[in-house]
Amino acid sequence: MIGEALQLSRLVKRYDDTLAVDDLSLTVNAGEFMSVLGPSGSGKTSILSMVAGFERPSSGEIIIGSKEVTQLAPNDRNIGMVFQKYALFPHLTVRQNIAFPLKLKKRWKETWQSRADEMLELVQLASFADRLPAQLSGGQQQRVAVARALAFEPPLMLMDEPLGALDKKLREAMQIEIKRIQQSVGATILYVTHDQEEALTMSDRVAIMKSGRVMQIGTPIELYRSPKSTFVADFVGRMNFLEGESFARQDGGQDIRLCESITLTMPADYRSQTVSSVGQERVTIALRPEMLGIEAREETKPNRIPGVVEHSIFMGAHEVLIVRLSLPGRPAVEAQVPHVFSASPFKPGQEVDVIVEPNAMCCFSASERSAA
Structure with a gap:
C-alpha cells in the first residue's frame, strides 16, 4: 500500500x-x-x-x-x-x-x-x-x-x-x-x-x-x-416524493395518510430518524422508481395508490412509466418496470395501482424538506 x-x-x-x-x-x-x-x-x-x-x-x-x-x-x-x-x-x-x-x-x-x-x-x-x-x-x-x-x-x-x-x-x-x-x-x-x-x-x-x-x-x-x-x-439517483401525514402506532411503526382513503404503513424497523416516534406530523416520503410495483387496478388493498398511466418510455432493459396518482394535487411518479420482449402491458390512459412495499419508503419530516 x-x-x-x-x-x-x-x-x-x-x-x-x-x-x-x-x-x-x-x-x-x-x-x-x-x-x-x-x-x-x-x-x-x-x-x-x-x-x-x-x-x-x-x-x-x-x-x-x-x-x-x-x-x-x-x-x-x-x-x-x-x-x-x-x-x-x-x-x-x-x-x-x-x-x-x-x-x-x-x-x-x-x-x-x-x-x-x-x-x-x-x-x-x-x-x-x-x-x-x-x-x-x-x-x-x-x-x-x-x-x-x-x-x-x-x-x-x-x-x-x-x-x-x-x-x-x-x-x-x-x-x-x-x-x-x-x-x-x-x-x-x-x-x-x-x-x-x-x-x-x-x-x-x-x-x-x-x-x-x-x-x-x-x-x-x-x-x-x-x-x-x-x-x-433527491441528489443520489432518481426519487419520487409524496406528502402525507404520519401517525405513530403503538407497535412503534407509522401509518402515513396520503388522503382520506389511502394510507401507507411503515414497520417499526424502517422508520426514518427525522420523523417523530410519537404523535402525528406532516411528512415527505421518498420512493425509488425501481422499488415501485405496477399492476392493473384492483379492489382497494394495503399500500396501493390508484393512478393512470400518462407515458411509457422504453429504456432498453426496462420501461419508465409516468403515473398520475389519484391524490390531492394529482402528483405524478416514475416507476421503473422490467422490459419484456412482448408489447408492454401498460398503455397511456390505463388505470393502474402503484404498489408501495413498506421497505421501499424513506420518510422525512416535512419541515426538513422545506429547510433543504
Missing part, C-alpha cells in the same frame, strides 16, 4: 463575501477511494484546490499522513494529480511522460526507466510505450495520466473530473479501470465529480456536498438506500 490518510480539520474557504467551504472536517483513510459529490457551487473544487495547495484555506488544517501541509507549496506536498484535461506532453512518448516526474525525484534517479515500464504494465499499455499521446485514444491517454500520477508513489492522489471529456461507454470502462488500478497499489484517492453514477461505481465512500457543507458521508449503498435528508435522497 502506498497511500496515507488525509485529514481535513475545520476547513474554511472564503472568496470575499462568498463562503465556499464552511467548517469542513473530513478523513480519507489510507488506501481509500473517496469521492466528493455535489452540484455546481457546492464547494467540492475548492476543497481539492486547498488540498493540492493551489488555494490557501481561510482557516483550518490539512494533514497528509502525519504531516501538516496547510501552508506548504504544491510542489512540497508530494501529491499525484489527474485532471479532466490529461496534460500530457505532446512531444514525449508514453514512457517519457510517465518517467517525467520520476526524473525529478532523487529516489528514482537510477531506476526511472524500470519504474516507468512497471507502471506501463499496471495500466496495460506496455505495447504503447513508444507512441506519442496523439496516437492514443482518450481512454488510453487518461491511463497514461493515471500511471504518471502514481509512478512516484504519492501518499495521496487527487482526481478532478478526470473522465468528463470521455464519451459514456468509454467513461464507464475507465471507471472500472481506475478502480482496478487504485486497489492494486493501495492508493489513497480524493475524487471530485458531479456525476452520481461515477461516484457510486468507484468509491468506497462518498461525501455529499451542498453550499460548502457535507450533508452526508457513507458507502454508496448507505447513501442510496438510507439517505439522511431529502437533499441527499
Whole structure:
C-alpha cells in the first residue's frame, strides 16, 4: 500500500463575501477511494484546490499522513494529480511522460526507466510505450495520466473530473479501470465529480456536498438506500416524493395518510430518524422508481395508490412509466418496470395501482424538506 490518510480539520474557504467551504472536517483513510459529490457551487473544487495547495484555506488544517501541509507549496506536498484535461506532453512518448516526474525525484534517479515500464504494465499499455499521446485514444491517454500520477508513489492522489471529456461507454470502462488500478497499489484517492453514477461505481465512500457543507458521508449503498435528508435522497439517483401525514402506532411503526382513503404503513424497523416516534406530523416520503410495483387496478388493498398511466418510455432493459396518482394535487411518479420482449402491458390512459412495499419508503419530516 502506498497511500496515507488525509485529514481535513475545520476547513474554511472564503472568496470575499462568498463562503465556499464552511467548517469542513473530513478523513480519507489510507488506501481509500473517496469521492466528493455535489452540484455546481457546492464547494467540492475548492476543497481539492486547498488540498493540492493551489488555494490557501481561510482557516483550518490539512494533514497528509502525519504531516501538516496547510501552508506548504504544491510542489512540497508530494501529491499525484489527474485532471479532466490529461496534460500530457505532446512531444514525449508514453514512457517519457510517465518517467517525467520520476526524473525529478532523487529516489528514482537510477531506476526511472524500470519504474516507468512497471507502471506501463499496471495500466496495460506496455505495447504503447513508444507512441506519442496523439496516437492514443482518450481512454488510453487518461491511463497514461493515471500511471504518471502514481509512478512516484504519492501518499495521496487527487482526481478532478478526470473522465468528463470521455464519451459514456468509454467513461464507464475507465471507471472500472481506475478502480482496478487504485486497489492494486493501495492508493489513497480524493475524487471530485458531479456525476452520481461515477461516484457510486468507484468509491468506497462518498461525501455529499451542498453550499460548502457535507450533508452526508457513507458507502454508496448507505447513501442510496438510507439517505439522511431529502437533499441527499433527491441528489443520489432518481426519487419520487409524496406528502402525507404520519401517525405513530403503538407497535412503534407509522401509518402515513396520503388522503382520506389511502394510507401507507411503515414497520417499526424502517422508520426514518427525522420523523417523530410519537404523535402525528406532516411528512415527505421518498420512493425509488425501481422499488415501485405496477399492476392493473384492483379492489382497494394495503399500500396501493390508484393512478393512470400518462407515458411509457422504453429504456432498453426496462420501461419508465409516468403515473398520475389519484391524490390531492394529482402528483405524478416514475416507476421503473422490467422490459419484456412482448408489447408492454401498460398503455397511456390505463388505470393502474402503484404498489408501495413498506421497505421501499424513506420518510422525512416535512419541515426538513422545506429547510433543504
